[in-house]
Amino acid sequence: MILSKILAGLEYELIQGDLNTEIQSINYDSRGNLKDGLFIAIIGFRTDGHSFILNALANGAKAVIIEQDIPALPTGLTIVKLKSSRKALSLIAANFYENPTKKVKLIAITGTNGKTSVSYIISSLLQSLGYKIGVIGTNGIRINDHLLEDVNKTTPTTPESLDIQHIINKMSLENVEIVIMEASSMALKLGRLDNCEISTGVFTNLSHEHLDDHGTFEDYKNSKKILFDLTSYGIINADDPYFEDFNRQSAKIISFGLDTKADLNGNNVKLLADSTELKISYIDQVIQCSIPLPGRFNIYNTLAAIGACLSIGIDFGDIINKIKFIKPIDGRTENIKNDRNLKIIIDYAHTPNALKNVMETLKAITIGRLITVFGCGGNRDKEKRPKMGNIATQIADYVILTNDNPRYEDPKIIVNEIINGITTENYKIILDRKEAINTALEMAQEDDIILIAGKGSEEYQTVQGVNIPFSDKQTVLDYLK
Ligand SMILES: CC(=O)N[C@H]1[C@@H](OP(=O)(O)OP(=O)(O)OC[C@H]2O[C@@H](n3ccc(=O)[nH]c3=O)[C@H](O)[C@@H]2O)O[C@H](CO)[C@@H](O)[C@@H]1O[C@H](C)C(=O)N[C@@H](C)C(=O)N[C@H](CCC(=O)O)C(=O)O
Ligand SMILES: Nc1ncnc2c1ncn2[C@@H]1O[C@H](COP(=O)(O)OP(=O)(O)OP(=O)(O)O)[C@@H](O)[C@H]1O
Ligand SMILES: N[C@H](CCC[C@H](N)C(=O)O)C(=O)O
Numbered sequence: 423m424i425l426s427k428i429l430a431g432l433e434y435e436l437i438q439g440d441l442n443t444e445i446q447s448i449n450y451d452s453r454g455n456l457k458d459g460l461f462i463a464i465i466g467f468r469t470d471g472h473s474f475i476l477n478a479l480a481n482g483a484k485a486v487i488i489e490q491d492i493p494a495l496p497t498g499l500t501i502v503k504l505k506s507s508r509k510a511l512s513l514i515a516a517n518f519y520e521n522p523t524k525k526v527k528l529i530a531i532t533g534t535n536g537k538t539s540v541s542y543i544i545s546s547l548l549q550s551l552g553y554k555i556g557v558i559g560t561n562g563i564r565i566n567d568h569l570l571e572d573v574n575k576t577t578p579t580t581p582e583s584l585d586i587q588h589i590i591n592k593m594s595l596e597n598v599e600i601v602i603m604e605a606s607s608m609a610l611k612l613g614r615l616d617n618c619e620i621s622t623g624v625f626t627n628l629s630h631e632h633l634d635d636h637g638t639f640e641d642y643k644n645s646k647k648i649l650f651d652l653t654s655y656g657i658i659n660a661d662d663p664y665f666e667d668f669n670r671q672s673a674k675i676i677s678f679g680l681d682t683k684a685d686l687n688g689n690n691v692k693l694l695a696d697s698t699e700l701k702i703s704y705i706d707q708v709i710q711c712s713i714p715l716p717g718r719f720n721i722y723n724t725l726a727a728i729g730a731c732l733s734i735g736i737d738f739g740d741i742i743n744k745i746k747f748i749k750p751i752d753g754r755t756e757n758i759k760n761d762r763n764l765k766i767i768i769d770y771a772h773t774p775n776a777l778k779n780v781m782e783t784l785k786a787i788t789i790g791r792l793i794t795v796f797g798c799g800g801n802r803d804k805e806k807r808p809k810m811g812n813i814a815t816q817i818a819d820y821v822i823l824t825n826d827n828p829r830y831e832d833p834k835i836i837v838n839e840i841i842n843g844i845t846t847e848n849y850k851i852i853l854d855r856k857e858a859i860n861t862a863l864e865m866a867q868e869d870d871i872i873l874i875a876g877k878g879s880e881e882y883q884t885v886q887g888v889n890i891p892f893s894d895k896q897t898v899l900d901y902l903k
């Protein structure tokens with residue numbers, strides 16, 4: 423595609439070169455093969471893309487987008503200057519891939535907890551109804567259940583705008599009809615979803631998380647709200663304290679809840695060990711059903727998923743018929759079967775609210791003791807550490823504090839910050855996560871529940887910038903062998 427077409431809709435200034443240059447690829451990273459490509463220099467949080475322009479040129483770039491003047495203008499390179507490279511990236515990508523989000527129905531999910539869970543519930547329901555589905559989020563990029571690119575190790579929950587357009591283009595070329603995407607607050611704030619045509623936005627809930635990135639809770643909340651400026655339908659949790667903030671008049675709304683009268687309601691709830699029985703009502707229809715996932719929070723996730731399916735025109739009765747086919751979700755209250763009569767649960771709770779929810783769910787069905795293994799991530803929100811320490815030791819019978827991606831921080835300091843919130847003595851520290859899990863399994867007796875929280879299906883432990891292969895599930899399976 424020629425450069426001028428790629429830049430359509432943007433305000434820019436041609437510094438040197440030719441707008442008719444034929445461009446083969448778009449890149450925000452100078453590393454790799456950029457042959458005949460366009461390099462977009464972004465000022466990042468760690469470094470400045472403008473300092474890699476010569477590398478991009480050496481790797482084959484033909485043109486570059488800048489937002490700041492550069493000291494010397496390299497010859498043989500077309501240079502275009504505009505106001506914000508990061509902002510421009512989403513429109514450039516949408517132009518280059520010819521607006522793939524217009525060729526699919528796109529559902530985006532935001533909220534502190536439950537984004538991945540809701541994605542996979544929607545995916546289960548829609549696949550059972552015969553649709554071809556794309557999923558983009560924490561557990562990877564998939565078409566139906568097939569992993570397209572294993573992004574767990576490198577890409578964030580919500581990829582960069584360029585990558586979103588590229589992935590959805592690929593999905594559309596494979597005849598995917600509906601794409602379900604997690605929309606993290608950082609992604610919304612940084613405009614990664616700009617220039618996407620989104621049919622439906624889902625709001626799960628809002629609680630403490632990512633205050634390191636956002637500075638204030640208000641900024642975190644406002645970032646999540648951006649999604650509902652971009653969508654025509656909003657599926658909103660009516661029981662959440664921030665419901666009114668998200669209940670925007672601009673979008674068509676389907677509200678859901680258990681406590682508040684909403685468009686979609688769950689009633690007569692019976693929580694069982696691995697499932698939930700309830701009546702679900704929508705307008706004047708009421709249908710009894712059984713959700714094959716445990717916990718009150720999964721009722722919310724299922725109601726949110728039903729709302730999303732309704733918003734794209736699927737019949738309520740048809741959706742409810744497929745609830746029984748909802749599949750278990752990797753690393754989300756995942757039950758590891760064993761012959762020791764133990765309930766071993768791997769879960770991704772890594773926020774205070776998630777930990778509280780999953781622990782209360784498990785505590786309610788514990789006959790013996792609830793033993794919890796968890797830690798807090800390094801270079802992430804520090805305020806959540808003491809809160810999680812307090813919640814865990816208040817609800818569990820015994821807690822083992824351990825490492826969870828210490829990144830560039832000292833694991834001992836992280837654990838001490840968790841301990842700052844603890845007022846009891848029912849815990850110990852075993853920093854090595856494998857040893858911590860093995861110790862929990864060792865001390866467990868029949869009828870105990872062991873909850874291993876925080877990493878879900880992550881396949882690594884990140885230490886000093888290095889991803890060391892590690893899996894909670896594999897550690898348990900190895901122990902059981
Ligand atoms: C804060 C943030 O969002 N950072 C993202 C951002 O990095 P950055 O802008 O800081 O990039 P940088 O490292 O300073 O580099 C600046 C530019 O120079 C380029 N560069 C750099 C080096 C080089 O040799 N050549 C080169 O061209 C880089 O590609 C980049 O374009 O752009 C990068 C490329 O897309 C992302 O990988 C990176 O995500 C990092 C890994 C990250 O940790 N992001 C977190 C905060 C995040 O997005 N989290 C959310 C929330 C998760 C949830 O709870 O749900 C998520 O969606 O995952
Ligand atoms: N609706 C919910 N409310 C509260 N907690 C939940 C809810 N759904 C899931 N959880 C808890 O949060 C954990 C993470 O769930 P999930 O992965 O679906 O969230 P997420 O929003 O995608 O997280 P991330 O921000 O890391 O992408 C689960 O393992 C569970 O413990
Ligand atoms: N999307 C979240 C995941 C956190 C998972 C937990 N294992 C950790 O490393 O803190 C984040 O990147 O903040």
Ligand SMILES: [Mg+2]
Nearest residue numbers: 537538560604
């Ligand atoms: Mg997720």
